[in-house]
Amino acid sequence: MKFGVVVFPGSNCDEDAFHAAKDVFGQDAEYLWHKDTALKGADVVILPGGFAHGDYLRTGAMARFSPIMGAVRGFAERGGPVLGICNGFQILLEAGLLPGAMLRNRGLKYRCEHVHLRVEQTDTPFTAAAVAGQVLRIPIGHGEGNYFAPADMLEAIERNRQVVLRYTDPHGKVDEAWNPNGSINAVAGVCNEARNVVGMMPHPERACEALLGGVDGRAVFESVIKTFRLADLRRAQVPA
């Protein structure tokens, strides 16, 4: 399958995502410049981490006006899998493709460390190869990852099972002491109602090789590759 990795001015995890897709998983991968208006045949789109357009006003606030976002929005509305990692998650929130918003970390500090995540939902293209309740150890690196949603929105997100990943202790128990940024309900990742668009603050692309200190991020890439292969099989089985 083909990964499209969007590059905004200020993206800095684009090469990591590209490397994971291409070199670790042997998939096709192509960069998509933010001024492009087409996805060049990508089967999955990744909005990578970084500081798109400098993040001067709010994180992700300007990136949603980049020309490529029209194509990403159309792709998402047709059911295409879209993953926003860190700044990419912030962009999806600002673009309204995911519910909620980001605040400064509760402790005001930039946090750069490994965290533990519990997989809450496995019916998204980015968690389909994981087991519900599985605990992943994946690094974060952000100053504004304090997820927030107003009470009614939060209630709807929980009711619709849109919280995909939650910060927990190493055993998968939600504990405020292990919530690195103050996110409401310990939310580390959410999906849209259609479940094809996922945003997460931790960086799975930085946790795909043992050399980098862990391989738990592989589950995210393996999930989308598995989802694509299953869809391909189904297409092949439809009688002509």
Add this chain to the structure above:
Amino acid sequence: MRARVFVTLKPSVFDPQGRTIAEALHSLGYANVDDVRQGKYFELDLQTEEASAARKIAAEVADKVLANPVIESYKIEVD
């Protein structure tokens, strides 16, 4: 005309920066400061000479760019 746009977090949204500043003020002896909310302030120099037009442009810019309606509200002054 000039429009001034004040963007602040909604009252229901926790403001970690404002809280930290309030705590710093308390440690400086300002026990009479109950709370601090931090926000953003924008000055827009506009070509129009009509207050209503200036207000309309500022509101459009605030809605579209300057404020995130999920967490922030704004108020506008023109002169």
